[in-house]
Amino acid sequence: MTSQPHAQPPHPQTPGPPPGCPAHGGGDPVPLMGPRFHTDLEGVYRDMRRTHGPVVPVVLPGDVPSWLVIGYKEMYQVTTDSTLFPRDVGLWNQWETLPEDWPLRPMVGQRMPSVYFTVGEEHRRHLTMVQDALERVGHVELRRSTESIADGLIDRFCGAGEAEVISAYAKPLAVLALARMLGFPESDDEALIHSLGAMADGGADAIGGFDHSLELMGRLVGHKKTTPGADVVSYMVTHPEPFSDQEYTLDLMAITAAGYLPTADWIGNSVRLMLTDDRFAASLTGGRHSVPEAMNEVLWEDTPTQILAGRWAARDTRLGGQSIKAGDMLLLGLAGANADPAAHDPGSSADGLRNSNFAHFAFSHGEFQCPFPAQEIAEIIARTGIEVLLDRLPGLDLAVPADTLARRPSPFLRGMTVLPVQFAPTPAYGG
Template structure:
């Protein structure tokens, strides 16, 4: 029998990197289904083997049974293949974060995060998100063009999350840039992670000396009594989990509204269409398309494949959302349906308060932009837009637009 991580035993495995995956992952998911069904063998950067779960029911099953599909990467059977400088190492390395915790430890730490986020006043967050959106638009509205990815979609979540952490806009921007570098999995990913941990450690020390009304202080003072070695990495997790998907949710929604005639009415201020666009993006172009991961606690059959103890399973959120058994496409889907797996499922899913805060930020970002720049349109053809080189996040490299210049509001 071949070893679990013998790449020769998977000659038809799909590579989750390279131009085809970046440009048309939906086509790759269709090919995977045709060849393997709902669970497909894949290769990560460096031809590291894994399984990608793209069936909706199969992924729901994985996420519902942590006793079989466990979270801790200490179970992985392929660590001997992983060099110290592997670009995806920050996504799997055995750090003491809530992401890799299991059982009671996970419930304790996840509870502290959820409570700290729930402590934010949603009315104040909505008001601040609107003001922050206006300030960012003021920075480019007197020109006739802008890159909405760099100048707006990537910055608005960072500014609002920075406020929730008690940071000023400049420091929030720096942390957001480091988080993007880490998640993209390039040569500087490990260094970016180290910078984030160092910076968050300094922030925790400052809040211990002088607490405030912010997420960091609430986590420090939570009854869970988190130690610094738990607090610091968990705060990096919360920041990344908040910034990256929210940025791409906002950018992908703007892209949809600027390229799809069904949403043209939104450009004249139809609020219902904005909400429908947010939901459609989660089904059809979900920001977190794949996620690392789960590790088989024992040999198990899943979707017609034999998964060996210690095998890595990737959560194919985008693939599962597009599973033709439950989603027949935009024209047939009811966009009030929120059964998407974009926020995962089960005990490790994105906390409900985080989902609510992300929706507040994205809704404000879309509505304020369309109010301020009602004739905004793409500066290039839709087919000229390029996607980020990340197997995990689905988002644009740039979103260039043109519009009629308007005066800044100021005074916000």
């Protein structure tokens, strides 16, 4: 779970990189789109690192320039120094040239009264309220609720002997587990699945999905202010520090949108790893010891949130050998930094660091990282979902060759588009 509300951009034809882009002071920036981001991601970052080093000039759709930080040391510096690299979108030196219909506006955001888009003392005020509410979530009850939802979803397909894990299980499980925790009524389930899915997919109905989601959340905030219960939204609206209904609603949107797709992709990417890598075969025969190892390796090697926007340079500076101008945007290349060879012991085994070390950037880092209670919640939902799936479906295996599996065509969010599986048919728990 990251602390950014994701809206996946459309995927227009990528223009050629503009030579000598002014914001980069010359040189050819790398287009941050294209099929290699889901067919050869390792090669993409290797080529970037070889050509440009740990800080890469990139161009976003619409010829919008930025910097992509893929060095582990540089990522630590940027996310730690919030004075030099604040998360203040108002500093961006591209606003005057940015088209109103630029497809990545929802990802970059604007100054809004929410936990994600505020800075300084105002950010800390929102963060305290959100974090206090999330810390009150009972982990035992969350696991039980997630197990119940997982069983209900599996009951729908367990007798068929085949299923598509992403659409039939991982995505609805993430939405429904979050919905129960937040306090949404079951009557909103289908609407939430549809609207959040549309928003995350970034298609023609993405804005409509966002608006409908916001409407559902505003309605929930109003209800919980008069009828609070044992749920996160009730904890938010009864917090001692007062907030407006708009602030509550936008903070709720940040929690929900940031938790939905990354958690679903954590499930999908982990199941894919366990079905395609012999090291995790033990878990498929009833053992549990490999599940957390697979989940941690995914956070290192295949993290759901690949790139976050971002930080903005408060003044002219240098980073990773590059000259950064005041107002330049820096994209946080979480996956690139995780893969930085400088961060790994060359004398260790290929997977030694990942299985025993949690110093990855999957949840970002520093003042604006995903709050720790949110990380715990995402881990509980994802691990519970994986374990129930393995328990319920004996002989679980891929239904297609592994090399035919397709990923979402985005450099920002990395997950499977589909994950077809087969298994021995079993009766539904619900009869």
